[in-house]
Amino acid sequence: MSNFEPKIIAFVCNWCTYAGADLAGTSRIKYAPNVRIVRFPCTGRIDFMLLLKALQTGADGIIVSGCHPADCHYTAGNYHARRRWIIFKSLLDFVGFDTGRITFSWVSAAEGAKWAQIVNETVDKIRDLGPYTDYSNLNKLGVGTITEVLNARTA
Amino acid sequence: MQELHNKIKSILENGSASLFIAYQKSREGKITPTFITKPEQSQKAYFGDDCKQNLAVYIHKQEVKNFGKVGIFANIYTLKSLLQIYAENQIRDDYLKVVTINPNGAIVEFANFMEIENYVNENKPAPNPEDMERVEKLSNLSREERWDYWLNELSTCIKCYACRAACPMCYCTKCTVDCNQPQWISTPSHSLGNIEWHIMRAMHLAGRCVECNECARVCPMDIPLNLLTVKLNDTANIEFGQQAGLKGELDYALSTFKVDDKENFIR
Known part of the structure; x- marks a missing residue:
């Protein structure tokens, strides 16, 4: 476990957080290299299915980040996204996902330092939590036959 | 039950619908949907507390849409569904004739979705x-x-x-x-x-x-x-503060927002 390096997927919006991450780069701020950034036109475009796909394909943690409220390039995309995450997080909590692995944040184009800090903190947190295995364990589960399943039901 | 049969019969006869969707009860006591197209078949319709199925699902079917104007017998949840579907612009007011039985056992025929909205809000079912x-x-x-x-x-x-x-x-x-x-x-x-x-x-x-x-x-x-x-x-x-199936106008939590929506997890 000591040499476990978490894989973090960051879903960011083009106008704020991506530019913020760019600023972190041009300002020579060093942050953990564990993050893979996926750029979206807007946080409103980030479908919840993408988060599930990231976890399914081996991400240990996720960062979702976009413009601060009232700063959206398209006026309201982040407000819609905020509602979506409120509902989605409630569902994930209810189903028993470890929602601590998903970091939601607002990072503006001027907040290169905040971006670096969020990445570093997320990586540290996931490093403590260890690899995300709930989904990879699912992959190993066999497909039960109908009779097996029915027997398990009635037992 | 006779009242319901007469109502369906008159709806089909006067042309306000060419198909009526209702429940029927088989001899074994099984409740299934029935699709009535002729006035003389209207005595097939049945209603009781055991009629749980949400019949609103059928109004999306092309086979049903082909009939043009459609009548439907709705329990309270079907009414809520119809209202929500209407709010989402999936049905037109003048293409649907909705009939229900109110808690006192009287037949209620709705002229439009405004009336359904009022009825649903007066007879809102409590959460299970x-x-x-x-x-x-x-x-x-x-x-x-x-x-x-x-x-x-x-x-x-x-x-x-x-x-x-x-x-x-x-x-x-x-x-x-x-x-x-x-x-x-x-x-x-x-x-x-x-x-x-x-x-x-x-x-x-x-x-x-x-x-x-x-x-x-x-x-x-x-x-x-x-x-x-x-x-x-x-x-x-x-x-x-949004609930589904109570308004004829779209009030869907994920298609609207408030600037001051509160959350406690976004950094």
């Missing part, structure tokens, strides 16, 4: 206490216990999509689960795809579900999957 209790109980478990619970329940899903077929709110002509480029959700009945399917279903119904519980009723594996949408409706109500 059993479901609320189960949601509460699950919410109080630890995260791992909840995960185990749902894994156990959802791993039995055989992906028959009866929940989707029975739900009046699941009317997309192409569902994400049918999309294979990209393949969002794996098709076999396997825990991974099952969990993703049920999460997706719940998300797409969040704040739109009228809690008729038809999905859980039709599930051949008895998965309590209505709890997922009940939970999300609860969240939408607590966080945004």
